[in-house]
Amino acid sequence: MRKNLATWFVLLVVFTLSAAVAANPLQEWGAGIKEEFGGTEITVAMATHPSTDGFRSMVQEFEDLTGITVRWDVMEEIYLHDKILTEHAARTGRYDVLMMDVVWMGEFANRRVVVPLDDYLADPQKTPAWFNYDDIVPAYSQGLGVYDKKVYGIPSAGESAFIAYRKDLFEKYGYDPASIKTYDDLLEAAQFFHNKEENLAGISMRGRRGHHIVYGWFQSLYPFGGAVFHPGTFDIAVETPETIASLQYFVDLMKFAPPGIENFSHEEATTTFMQGHAAIWFDATALAPWIEDQTKSKVAGSIGYLAPPTGPKGSAAAIAGWNLAVSASSTKADAAWAFINFMTSELKAEEYVKNGGVVTRASILRDPQFIEEYHYYPQVLESLDLAAVLVDQDIDWRPRIPEWPRIGEALGLNASLALTGQVTPEVAMERSAKEIENIMAGY
Amino acid sequence: MKKFLQSPYAWLAPALAALFIITIVPTFFLFFTSLHHWELGFPWDERVFIGLKNFSHTLQNPLFRSALVRTLIYTVSAVTVQFILGFLIASFLSRRTLLWRGFLIGSLIIPMTVTPSIAGLIWRLYFNPTYGIVNYLLGFINLQPNWYGYELALLSAVIVEVWQWTPFVTLILLAGLSALPRTPFEAAMVDGASRFQMLWNITLPLLRPIILIALLLRGMDALKMFDVIFSLTGGGPADATELISMLIYRTGFYHTGMVGRASAIAVFLLAAIILLSQFLIKILDSEPKSA
Numbered sequence: 001m002r003k004n005l006a007t008w009f010v011l012l013v014v015f016t017l018s019a020a021v022a023a024n025p026l027q028e029w030g031a032g033i034k035e036e037f038g039g040t041e042i043t044v045a046m047a048t049h050p051s052t053d054g055f056r057s058m059v060q061e062f063e064d065l066t067g068i069t070v071r072w073d074v075m076e077e078i079y080l081h082d083k084i085l086t087e088h089a090a091r092t093g094r095y096d097v098l099m100m101d102v103v104w105m106g107e108f109a110n111r112r113v114v115v116p117l118d119d120y121l122a123d124p125q126k127t128p129a130w131f132n133y134d135d136i137v138p139a140y141s142q143g144l145g146v147y148d149k150k151v152y153g154i155p156s157a158g159e160s161a162f163i164a165y166r167k168d169l170f171e172k173y174g175y176d177p178a179s180i181k182t183y184d185d186l187l188e189a190a191q192f193f194h195n196k197e198e199n200l201a202g203i204s205m206r207g208r209r210g211h212h213i214v215y216g217w218f219q220s221l222y223p224f225g226g227a228v229f230h231p232g233t234f235d236i237a238v239e240t241p242e243t244i245a246s247l248q249y250f251v252d253l254m255k256f257a258p259p260g261i262e263n264f265s266h267e268e269a270t271t272t273f274m275q276g277h278a279a280i281w282f283d284a285t286a287l288a289p290w291i292e293d294q295t296k297s298k299v300a301g302s303i304g305y306l307a308p309p310t311g312p313k314g315s316a317a318a319i320a321g322w323n324l325a326v327s328a329s330s331t332k333a334d335a336a337w338a339f340i341n342f343m344t345s346e347l348k349a350e351e352y353v354k355n356g357g358v359v360t361r362a363s364i365l366r367d368p369q370f371i372e373e374y375h376y377y378p379q380v381l382e383s384l385d386l387a388a389v390l391v392d393q394d395i396d397w398r399p400r401i402p403e404w405p406r407i408g409e410a411l412g413l414n415a416s417l418a419l420t421g422q423v424t425p426e427v428a429m430e431r432s433a434k435e436i437e438n439i440m441a442g443y
Numbered sequence: 444m445k446k447f448l449q450s451p452y453a454w455l456a457p458a459l460a461a462l463f464i465i466t467i468v469p470t471f472f473l474f475f476t477s478l479h480h481w482e483l484g485f486p487w488d489e490r491v492f493i494g495l496k497n498f499s500h501t502l503q504n505p506l507f508r509s510a511l512v513r514t515l516i517y518t519v520s521a522v523t524v525q526f527i528l529g530f531l532i533a534s535f536l537s538r539r540t541l542l543w544r545g546f547l548i549g550s551l552i553i554p555m556t557v558t559p560s561i562a563g564l565i566w567r568l569y570f571n572p573t574y575g576i577v578n579y580l581l582g583f584i585n586l587q588p589n590w591y592g593y594e595l596a597l598l599s600a601v602i603v604e605v606w607q608w609t610p611f612v613t614l615i616l617l618a619g620l621s622a623l624p625r626t627p628f629e630a631a632m633v634d635g636a637s638r639f640q641m642l643w644n645i646t647l648p649l650l651r652p653i654i655l656i657a658l659l660l661r662g663m664d665a666l667k668m669f670d671v672i673f674s675l676t677g678g679g680p681a682d683a684t685e686l687i688s689m690l691i692y693r694t695g696f697y698h699t700g701m702v703g704r705a706s707a708i709a710v711f712l713l714a715a716i717i718l719l720s721q722f723l724i725k726i727l728d729s730e731p732k733s734a
Contacts, residue, residue, distance in 0.1 A: 082696045085484035111484045199573065209679030259572035260591030262680030268571065277573050406699050416681040420593035 026347065029128050030065030037335040038067030044097040044339065045084055047077040050289070051157035051322060052099070054357025055343050062342045068335050077101065084327075088113045093329040096336035100153050100323045102144045103211070103408065106401040109147045114325040116150040120337050127337075132346035135361050139388040143319045147400055153323020154344045157358035159286035160383035161219055161318040162376075163306040166299060169193060169200075169279050177304055183220055183249060183311045186280070190256035193279035202256030204278035206269045209262075209416035211408050217250040217415050218397065219282060219318060222390060223311025224249060228399050228407065234440060238411070239433045242313065247425040251418055262420050274299060282308075284320065285380045286358050292374075307382040317386035319397045321360070403439050410435040470713070476706040483700030490703070497707035506682065506690060507708060511715075514686045517597060518665040521604040525661055526654070528605065529612030536613070537620040548617070551610035559607065563674030566603045570675075596676050596683040603671050608664070612657045619653030620646075652727055659723040666716050687712050 046052045052074055059070050073095070075083065081104060087094045088111070100108055108114045120126050121133055133141065133154075140155040163180070170177050173196065180189050190202030205219075206212040221227070226243030229235060237243060254261050258272050266283055270290055273281040274297040281291070294300045308317045324340045326333050342348060349361045353370070359380075364370055371377045390397055398404060411432050418428040447453050477497055481490035501507050535541075536548060557565070569575050570590035578587055590599045627645050636644070647654070669688040672678060678689040685693075687708065695705025 078697060082483065085700065089484055089486060091486070107484070113484065207680070209677060209681060259587070259589045262593065263567075263591030263596070263676060272573055275574055409693065409697075409699055413681065416679055420681045420683070422593065422681055 025128060025130050026065065029130075033066040033068070033335075033338050037332070037338065039069075040067075040332055040335045041069040041071060042096040042330075042332050042335050042339060043071040043073060043094060044099070045073045045075075045080060045087075045095045045327075046099040047080045047101075047322070048074055049077070049099075049157065049322065049358075050286070050356045051352075051358045054352045054355045055156075057355040058343065058348060058351060062339065065342075066335075066338060068338065070339065084108075084113065085111075088327075088329060091329055093327075093331055095327045096330040096332050097339055098325045098327050099156065100325045102319070102321055102323065102400065103398050103404055105144075105147045105152060105323070106399075106404055108325070109150075109152050110402040112328050114152050115328050115333065116152055117154070117326065117337070118151050121151060126334070127341060128345075130345055130347040131341050135346045135349075135363050137360060137362050137365065137384055139319055139384045139391050140321060140360050143387065143391040143397070144321045145323050153325040154340050155360040156322050156324045156344050157286065158319070158321035158360040159284045159358065160320075160380065160387045161283060161308060162285050162288075162379050162383045163308065164273065164281045164288070164291055164303050164376075165189075165306065166276075166279050166302060167304045168302045169196075170304070177306060180306060180309055182309050183223060186282075186309050187249070187253055187256075190253060190280055194256040196279070199277050201258035201272070201278045203253060203280040203282060204258055204264070204269045204273045205254070205261070205282050206264050206266050207254060207257070207261040207416070207419055208265045208268075210412035212265050212412070213415045213419060214398070214408050214412045215266075215284075215318070215320075216254075216282075217247055219308060220246045220249045220253075220311060222316035222395070222397070223309070223313060225311070225313030227395070228411075228436075231393065231395055236433050236436050236440075238429045238436065244425050244429050246311075247415060247418060247429065250415075251425060254419060262416065284318070285376070285383060286321075288374070288376050288380075292376075305376045305379040307379055308386060314389070315386045316390050316397075317383045319384075319387040319391065321358075406439045407436050410439065473706050473709055473713070476703055477710050479703045481703045483696060483702055493703070497704045498710075500704060501707045501711065506685070507687075507711075509682060510685050510687050510690045511711075513597065513682075513684070514666060514688075517601060517604075517668070517686055518662060521601045521608075521665050522658060522661045524601070524605050525609045525612045526658065528609045529616055529657070532609070532613045533616035533620055536617055548614075551613055553610075554607045555610055557607065559670035560674045562603060562607055563671040566599070566606075566671075567675050570599050591676075591680065593680050593683045596680060600668075600672055600675055600684050603675060604665060604668065607671070608661060612661060615653060615657045615660075616650065619650050623649055655723055655727045659720055659727075662719055662723070663716050666719065667712060687715075 046055070056072065063069060073083075080099070081101070084095065084098055098108075098114060100114065127133070136145075136155055137158065139160075140158040141151075144155040144158060145151055145153040163186070165177050165180075167177075169175075173192070175189065175192060180186050186203070192202070193200065194202035205216040207216055221243065224242050224246035226240060226246040227237040230237045258264075258277055260268070264272070266287060269283055270281065270287050272278050274291055276298045288305070291297050291303055292300050308315065324344060326336045326340070330336055343352070344360070346361055346363060349359070349364050350367075353359050353364055359365055359370075365377050365381050365384075387397070398408065414423075414428040414432045414435075417423045418425045423431075476490075478492060478494060479490040480493045480497075481487070532551075536544060538544075541547070554562070569577050572578055572587065572589045572591060575590070577590065581587065588595055590596070623646065627649070628641060631641050631645060667688050668686060669692065672684055672686055672689055673692070676684040678685040678693065691705045691708045691712065693699055694708060695702050
């Protein structure tokens with residue numbers, strides 16, 4: 001009996017050893033990091049977001065591999081922005097890794113809140129092959145993470161926008177979803193379904209004052225030929241007939257929205273659709289999992305998806321998302337980079353997405369297994385192709401300049417005045433132009 | 444030393460020091476920043492002294508003026524309704540023979556214990572025009588108002604404020620009512636005074652200081668109301684619920700970061716609150732006309 005036990009023990013040891021030798025590259029990398037940074041503690045500042053949950057589910061493995069301890073500071077998006085800047089102003093060095101919304105990019109890069117990562121990416125010692133930067137969807141790596149030709153962030157959650165529609169309703173009334181090709185078609189469809197049944201609106205989008213309404217309205221901005229600045233310059237373009245037309249279109253479209261659209265963030269916009277109170281929904285691709293969630297969504301399973309339609313001046317789609325970045329005041333930048341490496345790598349992408357993370361990698365979006373589970377992935381890729389149209393022209397869907405948050409506020413207030421009928425879109429854009437001029441002048 | 448310890452100043456010193464650190468210093472800091480151009484995220488050293496420019500900008504800002512008017516509408520309407528409702532409920536509860544009196548008074552505490560920002564979020568769900576409970580109930584009388592709309596948004600904020608703080612006014616008035624002497628009422632009854640005459644000529648004058656304190660506390664709070672508005676409407680739609688406090692927040696932090704300019708607006712708000720409280724305290728101190 002005792003001999004038997006010893007044999008088992010030897011076998012176990014041999015087995016473990018051989019497993020370690022056959023080691024996956026992850027363990028090898030982890031051992032190296034452990035030697036250098038084992039025992040370090042890093043603090044990450046993140047927003048309450050599905051991707052944060054994804055990271056947290058993988059952190060145990062990271063800590064075991066590298067011996068780095070991770071402290072989490074997770075808060076609402078708007079608090080996060082102010083908190084990061086306050087900590088930065090006080091130079092506390094409290095944070096090592098920052099989760100950064102793409103719209104903060106210009107602000108953070110210019111104020112040197114975050115550091116460029118190009119040197120890290122170029123150094124094979126610091127960036128292992130399994131990280132594979134090139135696998136990140138180009139619209140994301142260029143459109144989210146790069147500013148002023150330097151990489152400041154690794155896209156950790158990316159989204160475009162697309163349309164979801166109620167297959168059951170479209171079938172019931174014999175409406176062909178494929179007929180929605182242009183923005184006019186979309187308006188027509190919204191009008192068709194509006195009040196067709198009790199408590200049913202045509203289309204649900206976000207209209208809450210501030211950046212929400214800007215998000216809703218901007219869906220039609222570029223397809224109508226509008227812009228914030230004339231491409232390649234800082235000449236204000238919000239007073240052009242095209243920009244005004246796009247806002248007018250949004251205001252018209254929202255006549256077929258559920259009551260209360262003036263106060264809808266993405267939450268209400270999506271919940272209203274999930275409760276079956278709207279026939280069409282046009283918002284972020286990252287929210288599709290909510291709609292498909294059987295436990296929360298009454299309409300799950302009967303939803304079809306469409307890429308954004310074409311406008312008079314062509315197609316373009318939204319791009320938005322989050323980056324992981326290294327804080328400039330961090331004293332543990334290398335350990336922070338190791339964290340980002342692990343969390344956003346191609347190797348861990350599958351696990352990350354399965355744990356609720358938001359996909360940024362082409363390999364996952366094209367994976368047949370994933371497409372079977374998330375049947376809207378092809379439309380996401382289609383939307384991303386449309387987003388790439390802008391990225392290729394070097395146009396930011398939302399200008400990533402330091403002044404953007406202020407400009408967005410000004411546009412958000414004036415667009416909301418137009419949506420609520422307080423002023424016409426012309427007046428709203430006239431006022432916006434003046435305010436943007438002041439903002440760009442620095443005061 | 445012994446003499447010093449016997450003087451009143453020694454005993455006041457800790458309290459004064461605490462007061463100094465937590466209120467006086469920040470207030471002076473507020474004045475100081477209001478004279479500078481300083482943006483959130485930049486080092487403190489990069490501030491620029493610009494004199495009174497922030498103040499002149501504020502006075503010229505049409506958003507400031509409309510926010511000021513809106514704040515006054517909000518404060519006056521909320522506090523008036525709170526006072527009237529609070530007085531009615533307090534009179535009702537002051538009847539000692541009332542059944543379940545203790546339970547009713549206890550349950551008044553509930554709205555006050557809800558964190559205001561959470562109250563705002565809860566009511567945002569209640570007010571949802573499509574699936575909120577308010578419109579569900581109003582549906583029985585065939586009303587479907589759009590609480591998120593431009594016209595009703597400010598009213599919805601007033602309703603939340605009234606819901607949350609009427610109990611506070613009630614409790615203060617209730618305490619005042621139960622402390623009233625009975626003799627004047629008995630004398631009035633003997634003289635054959637009507638109930639309204641008793642209310643107008645005895646109850647209200649005797650309650651005067653209590654009423655003023657309730658109005659003072661609620662008025663000051665309503666003037667700087669922020670949390671409920673922030674989570675209920677975020678100041679929107681458009682500028683429908685943009686009160687001064689929201690304007691300060693938007694200017695100083697949220698996506699704008701003009702800390703100096705926001706400080707200037709905050710100085711104006713501070714001045715308004717001090718004026719209001721001084722006004723009410725003056726009335727409080729002065730002798731009532733007939734006693």
